[in-house]
Amino acid sequence: MIRVGTCGFCESHSRYYRDFDAIEIQQTFYRILREKTLERWREEAPEEFTFAIKAFQGVTHPPNSPTWRRSNVRPVKEVGLLRPTSDVFHFWRLTLRETEILGARFILIQLPRSFKESEESFANAERFFETAERGDFEIAVELRGWSERGIKHFVRDFDVIDVTDPLVRVPLHRGETSYYRLHGRYEDGRIIYRHSYSDEELEKIRERVLGWNRAESFVFFNNSDMCRDAKRFKALI
Incomplete structure (x- = not known):
């Protein structure tokens, strides 16, 4: 089974819920959302619809990351890069709470290139x-700039889903x-x-996703x- 969606709502919510069966919520990376907003999204969505939440950047991105400019939270010194600090765990708990309210299945942890191997x-x-x-959520991790050996070690040791293109x-x-996650092309x-x-690229994606013989696949476009x-x-x- 393949479920398809985008990274963030790309059209009105009501139309999106008709056109797709999954979404990766991006707003939770940049901002702490109101509980009422998350509750409304869950109520609006079909029962079988799948939500994924992108973990807040305080868990993954250091305070010098330009992504903080779009946040409604001021960065503090000891955030990002999975550092086991009180601030990182605070932001992780907020992400867990949002995931619970939304009834999401996945939490995506997207780590920046500054999270070196x-x-x-x-x-x-x-x-x-x-x-x-x-919690009861599945954790998916996107590592950038890592070797295949390092990625295999990481996802095995920490029991997470390996996010790939x-x-x-x-x-x-x-x-x-x-x-x-499909971000576009690489140069x-x-x-x-x-x-x-x-059309050729989409056909190749289809062949590979089906050919790798997973019981269930989620494909999110981010281009x-x-x-x-x-x-x-x-x-x-």
Whole structure:
């Protein structure tokens, strides 16, 4: 089974719920949302609709990240990079609370390139996952700039879903659920979000997602033309 959606609402909520069967909420990365907002989204959505929440940037991104400029929270010194600090755990608890209110299935932890493949990062992650409450949610992690060996080690040790772009590499976890994010094209290690997927690219994505034989796959588009491309892909499958 393949479920398709976008990273954030790309059209009115009522239309989105008709067109797609899953969404990755992006606002929770930048801002702490009102509980009433999350409750309304859950009430509006069909019962079988799947929500994923992107963890607040206080868990993942250091205070010098430009993403903080869009936040309704002022960054403090000891945040980001899964550092096991009181501030990071505070923001994680807020993410858990939002996930619970929304009735989401997944929490996405997207780590920046400054979260290097190093002993320090592994040590931080180990202390974080040993201490952090996980609830009944599935945790998906997107690591950028890491080797396949490092990613395999990370997702195995911390029992998380390996988030991948199917045009880049096969998932390195052994679970029954796959979680894909399609950001656009890549040039010299940079993501070019301003991209529309060709028919050939969408067909290749379909073949790979189906061919890797997962029981369940979630495919989220995050490029500039994500709404149109996600609809084209859904029609293709």
